[in-house]
Amino acid sequence: MSNLPIRHVLSALALFALFAGLTLQAAHPVGAQSKGTIKIASQSPLSGGQAALGEGIKLGAQLAVEKTKGNLEKMGYKVEFVPFDDQAKPDVGVANAKNIIADKDIMAVIGHLNSGVAIPSSEVYKEVGVVMISPANTNPVVTDRGYPNVNRVCGRDDVQGKVGAEFAHGTMKIKSAYIVHDKTQYGQSIAEFFKADSESKGVKVLGFEGTEEKSNFDSILTPIKAKNPDVIYFGGIYDQGAPFFKQAREKGIKSKFMGPDGMDSSDLTKIAGKAVVGMNYTSAA
Structure with a gap:
């Protein structure tokens, strides 16, 4: 990261x-x-x-x-x-x-x-x-x-979402995904592009939902744990994504984590700690 x-x-x-x-x-x-x-x-x-x-x-x-x-x-x-x-x-x-x-x-x-x-x-x-x-x-x-x-001077959602899906399918070899977004024009847009390209590659999308929750994600994480996706993709910013991923690990979820450039901050690890070790996100380069 x-x-x-x-x-x-x-x-x-x-x-x-x-x-x-x-x-x-x-x-x-x-x-x-x-x-x-x-x-x-x-x-x-x-x-x-x-x-x-x-x-x-x-x-x-x-x-x-x-x-x-x-x-x-x-x-x-x-x-x-x-x-x-x-x-x-x-x-x-x-x-x-x-x-x-x-x-x-x-x-x-x-x-x-x-x-x-x-x-x-x-x-x-x-x-x-x-x-x-x-x-x-x-x-x-x-x-x-x-x-x-x-x-x-940055890449668009239709580029980032596609690249993220290509990496998830081609490099991470994921076969199923659960997608969550923050209900903003940024987060929902990039999540939709990730979803569309993932499905075009044969990845099974087990869930797609938005949330404005910032602190308690139990209502979302409980069904995610039951479905056990290969990857959880969060379309949003680190201040919401970090506690989401941290609570996912605390709940015993073993899925891999992914996100867009909104996760590109050192504060992601400050908030989530070891929960995001091994996580992947897309960003401009």
């Missing part, structure tokens, strides 16, 4: 590309142009259970700003980084987005972590054309709407 969230890297790469474009625009102005402030914002959960991944997005973006702002500053621009905490909540993300577009100095947003937050927030960015570059949003809807200002 990886201890360095790839979102650090993806956020930095996204901003390197963005700053390259901004530098070219500044170097070739149309008509007279006064110098001013260029702000780059980030939106990710900086509080709550998913803060470890959200902090990774913020730090990656902040690092890229520090490393790439020199050329713009030489041209007379002041460059600022402005992080926003969306708390992994759609309504908070939208409220932040409205504040972002109200600040005419903010030219771009790096974010979000959650597709369920990114999709409604990006509707706000679209109103004024503020650029959004996502290092983490994998739901196909994020870019399938065709908004020219909305971009991503």
Whole structure:
């Protein structure tokens, strides 16, 4: 399991590309142009259970700003980084987005972590054309709407779900699976793609259900134990997946564990401990 969230890297790469474009625009102005402030914002959960991944997005973006702002500053621009905490909540993300577009100095947003937050927030960015570059949003809807200002630098659910199913069937040799998701646009979407591709390979899906439960998974784990699948796939984020997998082992379930890039955090092992030793998850590379 990886201890360095790839979102650090993806956020930095996204901003390197963005700053390259901004530098070219500044170097070739149309008509007279006064110098001013260029702000780059980030939106990710900086509080709550998913803060470890959200902090990774913020730090990656902040690092890229520090490393790439020199050329713009030489041209007379002041460059600022402005992080926003969306708390992994759609309504908070939208409220932040409205504040972002109200600040005419903010030219771009790096974010979000959650597709369920990114999709409604990006509707706000679209109103004024503020650029959004996502290092983490994998739901196909994020870019399938065709908004020219909305971009991503990570693999989609239809890629991750397929790759996960191929690995489970081809490498792990699983013949049966039980699939659980967190009922979010991210978790359910990737779980559905994993399910569809697994079934196309002849894997028997013994169950498919969503849950918003965070602490007591007994009602789900009891039937899973009775069905004894080769693998349990959890479509969601580590803050919910880790206690789920931990309780599964405590209940005596021997199935192998799998998940998507939402599990790609060192906090997964901090919460679940030895329960997730040997677990596999997909992530960007």
